Amino acid sequence: MTWPLRGQYAIVGIGETALGKLPGRSTLSLHLEAIKAALDDCGLTIKDIDGLLTNQPIQDAMRSYAVVVATASGLAPDYATDLANGGATPVAMAQHAAMAIAAGLCNTVVCVHARNQATRSQLPERAEVRDGNEDFDEPYGFLGAVANHALMASRHMALYGTTSAQLGAIAVAARRHAMVTPNATSKKPLTIEDHQASRFIVEPLRLFDCSLVSDGGGAFIVTTAERARDLPLPPVYILGMGQHHPHSNLAQAREVATLGGAISSKTAYRLAGLGPNDMDFAQIYDCFTSNTLITLEDYGFCPKGEGGAWVQGGRIELGGELPVNTHGGLLSQAHVEGMLHVTEAVKQLRGLEPAERQVLGAEVGIVSGHGGVGALHASLILGRHAS
């Protein structure tokens, strides 16, 4: 039986702000820039919008962030909320937007996220949201997101023999893609040798296994397929989606060499009536190279444990069998917690990118979002055609 929502809703507009180090820019101002860019992209105005989804920025937390952003945009929405799925949030936003429209609450939803983590230009006493396990890991010197992620990488290596150089192939592919992506912030050529020569941050993860720290934002607009057909750009349809959240911390994780993506992608494939072989590209959350590797396996692109060998030899680069993170991802474009994985998937499916960065004939792609330490996962299958 076909999923009733399949192809009924579409992403019609996307916006990306300046990326990189943007001193003096508040997170709120980046949200507004992203919303304006998404509206301008598809010829809508704020008066056409009746729903808004945000992800409360952890460096500049405010209560009821969605409504703060709505009011600042001149919007009194019929549906608005903050979603808090960490880096899985932008993918989850597309899901919630479709669900809210399907439920009859609204018709056209802006999904937006921005952060100013690079410059933290807000006042230092502003609140940061806690992770919840600081009391039990920070006293032992677990500092930075990389500490717990390194434990996940170690375990994958111990169980399956994955090597650092294999992780390097993911960093190299991301950099090659960033080099042809106009707004990417890290464009200096990177080789496997450069990756292998880079210092360890938390061994086994090296500097080039780690994502960027960025200021910037992005937004996308979801509406009905019917309305989408009246807009100037090709709509990109929501074909399938899923979530799974296996744990909130590594002490309580069942396993970390397999994560929520294994179940989340299965749901998305089932709803879409598609499988991994149907995907023309994958935008896979890449806070660390090891996370991308685990997710590629979880999504069924190769058997569990074989990802290390599978990502080598250009397979995941533009022109390869499955281009991954065609914008350079969090590793080399900018880190906006997955928002730009969604906007990039839309660009690829519109098919209007310059030849050097367009996945030729892209019809269907999958986007992953990952939050916490392998804790949250959301998947989204997007397509050029509604059916």
Next chain:
Amino acid sequence: MEDGGVEPYLKPVPKVEPEAAPYWQSLRDHAMKVQHCDSCGHWYFPPSTHCPACLSADVTWRPVSGRAVVWSSATMHRAYLPAYEGEIPYNLSLVELDEGPRVWTNVVEIPPDQVRIGLNVRVRYDDVTPGLTLARFIPAAGQ
């Protein structure tokens, strides 16, 4: 040094929430306890008022053996705080207690690059301040 020669402790210290207080006290006592669900038999960590396996509130603090196995391990090479500048590289591990729960820790007394997943370890109590004891782990005898 001020205050009678006691060096200030500049590394992160836990905020001791009421539901975790018995855990930190058990480390002060050099006799680690974690929670056991008397309803379903599940041992768990981090501390919580309700069992994460069955949601029962019928839970008690019980002593553990202090024996564990390294579940995953990594080596920190970056000093995120000045207090760690003299300590890098240092080990980061999650160890699985014989009773089942995992705890974050450092495996010490061997070089960080020799800590392997599956290594048998036992607890070593480090009194790092007058009010705080950390549970670090060392290779179990006979390794």
